[in-house]
Amino acid sequence: MAIYNPASLKAEEFINHEEIEATLAYAEANKNNVELIDRILEKARPVRNEKGCTCAGLTHREASVLLACEIPEKIARMYEIAEEIKLAFYGNRIVLFAPLYLSNYCVNGCVYCPYHAKNRHIPRKKLTQEEVRAEVIALQDMGHKRLAIEAGEDPKNNPIEYILECIHTIYGVHHKNGDIRRVNVNIAATTVENYRKLKEAGIGTYILFQETYHKKSYEQLHPTGPKHDYDYHTEAMDRAMEGGIDDVGLGVLFGLEMYKYEFAGLLMHAEHLEAVHGVGPHTISVPRVKRADDIDPDMFDNGIDDETFTKIAACIRLAVPYTGMIISTRESEQVRQRMLQVGISQVSGASRTSVGGYTEKERPTDTEQFDVSDQRTLDEVVSWLMDSGHIPSFCTACYRAGRTGDRFMSLCKSGQIQNCCHPNALMTLAEYLEDYASPETKEKGYAMIARELDNIPSENVRRVAEENIQAIRSSNRRDFRF
Ligand code: SAM
Numbered sequence: 001m002a003i004y005n006p007a008s009l010k011a012e013e014f015i016n017h018e019e020i021e022a023t024l025a026y027a028e029a030n031k032n033n034v035e036l037i038d039r040i041l042e043k044a045r046p047v048r049n050e051k052g053c054t055c056a057g058l059t060h061r062e063a064s065v066l067l068a069c070e071i072p073e074k075i076a077r078m079y080e081i082a083e084e085i086k087l088a089f090y091g092n093r094i095v096l097f098a099p100l101y102l103s104n105y106c107v108n109g110c111v112y113c114p115y116h117a118k119n120r121h122i123p124r125k126k127l128t129q130e131e132v133r134a135e136v137i138a139l140q141d142m143g144h145k146r147l148a149i150e151a152g153e154d155p156k157n158n159p160i161e162y163i164l165e166c167i168h169t170i171y172g173v174h175h176k177n178g179d180i181r182r183v184n185v186n187i188a189a190t191t192v193e194n195y196r197k198l199k200e201a202g203i204g205t206y207i208l209f210q211e212t213y214h215k216k217s218y219e220q221l222h223p224t225g226p227k228h229d230y231d232y233h234t235e236a237m238d239r240a241m242e243g244g245i246d247d248v249g250l251g252v253l254f255g256l257e258m259y260k261y262e263f264a265g266l267l268m269h270a271e272h273l274e275a276v277h278g279v280g281p282h283t284i285s286v287p288r289v290k291r292a293d294d295i296d297p298d299m300f301d302n303g304i305d306d307e308t309f310t311k312i313a314a315c316i317r318l319a320v321p322y323t324g325m326i327i328s329t330r331e332s333e334q335v336r337q338r339m340l341q342v343g344i345s346q347v348s349g350a351s352r353t354s355v356g357g358y359t360e361k362e363r364p365t366d367t368e369q370f371d372v373s374d375q376r377t378l379d380e381v382v383s384w385l386m387d388s389g390h391i392p393s394f395c396t397a398c399y400r401a402g403r404t405g406d407r408f409m410s411l412c413k414s415g416q417i418q419n420c421c422h423p424n425a426l427m428t429l430a431e432y433l434e435d436y437a438s439p440e441t442k443e444k445g446y447a448m449i450a451r452e453l454d455n456i457p458s459e460n461v462r463r464v465a466e467e468n469i470q471a472i473r474s475s476n477r478r479d480f481r482f
Contacts, residue, residue, distance in 0.1 A: 006268065006275040011234035014272035015213050020264045027064035027260070037074050040066055044081050044318040046088040052414050053088045055321035060267035063319035067263055067311065075311060082314035082342040085321045089412050093393045093425040094385050095346040096378070097146040097184070098139055099328070101355045102127050102166050104367050106152025108188070108225030110211070112256060112300065114293035115152045115369060117225065122293050125355040125367055126157055132169045138358035140178025142350055142378045143436035145394040145428065147180055148207060150353075150369070153188035153226060160194045163187060167201045177435045177478050181396035184249070188227060189236035195243025204399045205282050206240045207249035208233075212257040213265025221256055237269070241277045246405030248273070249326070251285035254312070255303045263312060270320050279406040283324040283346065286313055286339075290330050290370035310338050317343030322412045329353075329374040333384070336374060340390065349381035382432065383441045386448050393425035394432055397481035419458045420482045423465035426452055427480050430469045 004016035030036050040062045046055045058066070066078055103126035106115040114122055127135065139147065149166065151158045163185070170180050185198055186207040198206065212218050215230045222228045237248045250269055252262040266284065274280045288309065289297045297303060304312070316325060325344045327336055329351040336347060352358050354367040363375065376384070382392045397420075398408050411417060426449050433445040449469060456462040461482065468480040 006271045008272075009235065009238055009276065011231040012215070014275075015234055015265050015268055017215065019268070020213070020261055023061050023064050023264045024068075024260055026061055027068035030065045031068035031070065033065070034071070034074075037065060037069055037071070041074070041077055041081060044085070044321075046085050046321070048088075052416070054413060055085055055088070057321055058267075058319040060264045060271060060319070063267055063315050064260065064264050066318065067260060067315045078311070078314045078318060079342050082317040085317055086343045086345065089322060089417065090324070090345040091418060091422055091425075092390050093395075093421060094340065094344070094390045095146070095324070095393045095395065096144070096349050096381070097148055097346060098142075098144045098348055098378075099186075099351050099353060100135060100139065100147045100149050100170075101353060101357065101367075101369065102132070102149055102151045102163070103154070103158045104152050104355050104369070105154040105157035106225075107154050108152070108227040109223045110225075110227060111221050111223070112211075112253065112289050112295055113369065114295050119294055123367055126162075127166070127356060129165060129169050131356060131359070132166050133173055135356065135358045136170050136173040136180060137175045137178070140173065140175045140180065141436070143382075143394065143432045144349075144378070145179060146182045146184070146204070146396055148184040148186055148348075150186050158187075160190065160197055164197055164201050167198075167203065171202065177431070177476060179479065181479070182399055186249075189233045190239075192239045192243045195240045195245055199244040203245070204396070205247040205249045206237075206245045207251070207283070207285065208236050208240075209251035209253055209285065209287065210234065210265070210269065211253045212262060213252065213269070214257045214261055217257045234269075237273060237281075238276065241273075246277070246279060247282035247399065247408070249283035249285060250281045251287060251326075253287050253289055254309065255289035255297060255300050257302055259302065259304050259308065259312060263315065266316070267319050270323070277405075279409055280320055281323050282404075282408065283326050284316055284320065285326040285328070286316070287328060287330055290373070292368060292370040295370075306335055306338070309335070310342055313339050313344065314342040322409050329372045330370055332373040333376065337388065340385075340388065347381070347385075350376065350378040379436070379438050379441050382437065383444060386441075386444050391422075391425045391448065391452060392429055392432070393421070394428035395421065395424040395481070396428075397421075397424045401481070419456060419461045422452070423456055423461055424481050426465060427468050427472065430472045431478055434472055
């Protein structure tokens with residue numbers, strides 16, 4: 001039997017089945033232990049000091065107790081603290097991005113994904129570089145600055161050279177005032193050497209969803225192809241770090257396995273990254289299984305309702321306070337609205353989950369990876385965010401200024417975010433308003449910018465931000481950042 005060790009590099013030791021089972025039993029035994037729950041909630045609260053604000057975070061055991069607790073007023077308290085943490089470290093900014101599907105060729109057999117190799121009727125497509133350029137122009141014309149590229153796993157059709165070429169093409173497109181300034185990458189687990197190549201190509205975050213932390217289920221859900229290897233998949237982030245990528249994004253595909261098991265596994269993975277590399281995950285995504293081509297989510301027994309989903313997000317927020325949290329257009333406007341209040345810091349907007357989808361007028365469904373619930377335009381999403389007091393941010397400054405890994409986390413902890421991320425959000429919002437927004441959104445946006453400039457603590461930073469925004473409005477000068 002493997003012994004639990006967060007600092008180990010072996011999957012079965014840092015995601016240890018026995019430790020997860022013991023955690024679930026501990027959580028179940030303590031779910032009504034009000035004294036313990038109050039102590040855990042107190043530990044999770046942000047504490048302000050002369051250097052800014054700090055948060056202790058929670059261990060996977062502590063957070064699992066909160067997740068198991070069903071006492072309404074304690075759950076309400078979790079939500080309040082989650083929002084406090086979000087405001088303390090990420091303010092009222094929400095970063096926007098879009099996925100870009102490069103290829104749906106895939107040799108794996110993932111039973112929840114319509115791109116699985118046995119799906120013979122789904123049209124297979126792989127973008128040429130000309131098509132990548134056309135997709136990027138369409139994305140830039142909407143106002144996007146940050147992409148997450150997606151591809152199936154197929155060494156023949158989508159080798160690493162193809163992915164690298166696409167990244168190069170994407171960064172090279174400058175249409176009107178458009179620019180893609182950060183390319184995050186969501187491709188299958190690969191070698192240290194390939195991660196090094198991705199790092200050299202200038203990627204932002206390397207994202208890889210674990211899908212499920214339950215090894216036995218994992219092997220059944222991935223019956224064929226290289227992704228079947230649980231250990232290789234689970235140890236991928238360590239190889240990515242070894243290859244020099246220090247911003248990695250975790251995620252679980254909720255609905256496949258029991259959520260409490262996944263939640264404990266996810267936090268153990270975050271603790272492992274902290275223990276081995278000194279920095280936790282840059283982001284955590286919370287996708288749920290959706291309907292798609294030959295996939296019916298009801299095939300899986302572990303679907304979770306919206307309330308449980310919200311509680312999971314809030315508990316993640318409490319446990320890993322400095323990690324960005326992402327919600328995609330898999331979720332409806334209503335669910336996304338609720339999730340924004342409990343800690344989400346990034347959302348996708350106007351996504352097309354099909355290969356070549358952005359250049360098609362009608363939403364193409366034939367190669368979609370999953371049904372998109374939120375089908376609003378980017379302008380509508382930007383306007384909606386502002387209506388609920390959030391600043392839509394197109395900022396990509398940190399990674400371009402070398403603030404990755406623990407350097408980003410230090411900025412986050414220092415409280416200087418308000419003098420850095422806040423003005424960057426306002427300046428990139430001004431770019432969006434000037435170049436892409438509808439007249440109503442533009443008016444709403446500039447009113448928000450005028451109000452929010454007052455929330456920049458440093459007088460000097462505020463003055464420079466004002467001058468830059470003026471330059472954006474009166475000229476074609478772009479891409480200012482702190
Ligand atoms: N092929 C790469 C891999 O295996 O990691 C890239 C990932 S795939 C393009 C992106 C993610 O979509 C998957 O990791 C999975 O979690 C998610 N996904 C697949 N099928 C889905 C479905 N039916 N509903 C929701 N999300 C799905």
